[in-house]
Ligand SMILES: *[C@@H]1O[C@H](CO)[C@@H](O)[C@H](O)[C@H]1NC(C)=O
């Protein structure tokens with residue numbers, strides 16, 4: 001039996017797992033989709049995700065946001081107007097997306113057929129406290145316009161979006177408002193969500209949140225552990241690796257010794273057997 005592939009896998013596991021455990025990133029994402037069939041039928045869906053887990057969705061029939069996980073419902077007991085505020089925000093976001101889609105359809109004469117307008121925005125917090133944000137629109141599956149956070153302006157992805165960009169620039173300070181939201185409010189709520197979800201994890205109500213990666217035939221589960229736990233897990237795995245390598249080396253040595261020592265001759269063997277009988 002050759003143990004080398006197994007040792008290599010453990011090593012690979014360490015190499016991949018360690019940096020991931022150390023570079024913990026938390027994300028808050030909102031995904032909106034507006035689909036039209038002609039001009040009469042429209043369907044709007046919106047979801048909120050924390051660390052890629054769906055935590056809430058918006059029901060456009062009743063104009064309300066519905067919390068999906070137990071821990072996020074807790075926000076409502078500490079911030080009583082949170083869900084009402086979110087519902088209002090979604091209502092106005094839906095209205096804005098509808099207006100934009102109607103404008104695009106009219107401007108480009110796309111009155112026939114089905115069209116899709118998507119908006120994705122959110123923020124992330126890295127382990128060192130560094131934050132990032134984005135706000136992007138896509139029309140019929142292609143990039144349309146996105147927020148340039150650094151310059152607090154809009155970037156058009158194609159010629160069609162240039163018209164929208166000019167309209168938005170002349171309309172006012174929406175880019176600045178979005179930039180402020182992503183850098184402050186979004187990050188603050190994300191950190192609150194993370195602490196609420198951690199409390200739940202400690203109570204054991206929920207599974208560890210994490211992602212599974214497949215690397216050849218090796219499946220690696222990456223959990224969002226804290227930096228210290230990450231170091232402890234990494235070190236433990238490292239110790240296990242050292243033990244594996246040592247055992248492997250000793251085992252190889254024993255094998256080598258066994259093959260190099262000549263087999264005992266039969267008289268000796270029989271005398272040994274006699275002694276044992278005696
Ligand atoms: C809800 O909205 C009101 C008015 O805009 C604001 O004063 C309040 O802080 C908001 N509450 C939460 C929890 O976001």
Ligand SMILES: *[C@@H]1O[C@H](CO)[C@@H](O)[C@H](O)[C@H]1NC(C)=O
Pocket residue numbers: 108109
């Ligand atoms: C829009 O489409 C209609 C009918 O398909 C056509 O008559 C009209 O010229 C088009 N307008 C533009 C600006 O392309």
Ligand SMILES: *[C@@H]1O[C@H](CO)[C@@H](O)[C@H](O)[C@H]1NC(C)=O
Pocket residue numbers: 148149150151
């Ligand atoms: C912001 O503007 C500067 C100067 O025009 C440019 O060099 C930079 O690339 C812009 N930032 C982004 C993210 O596009």
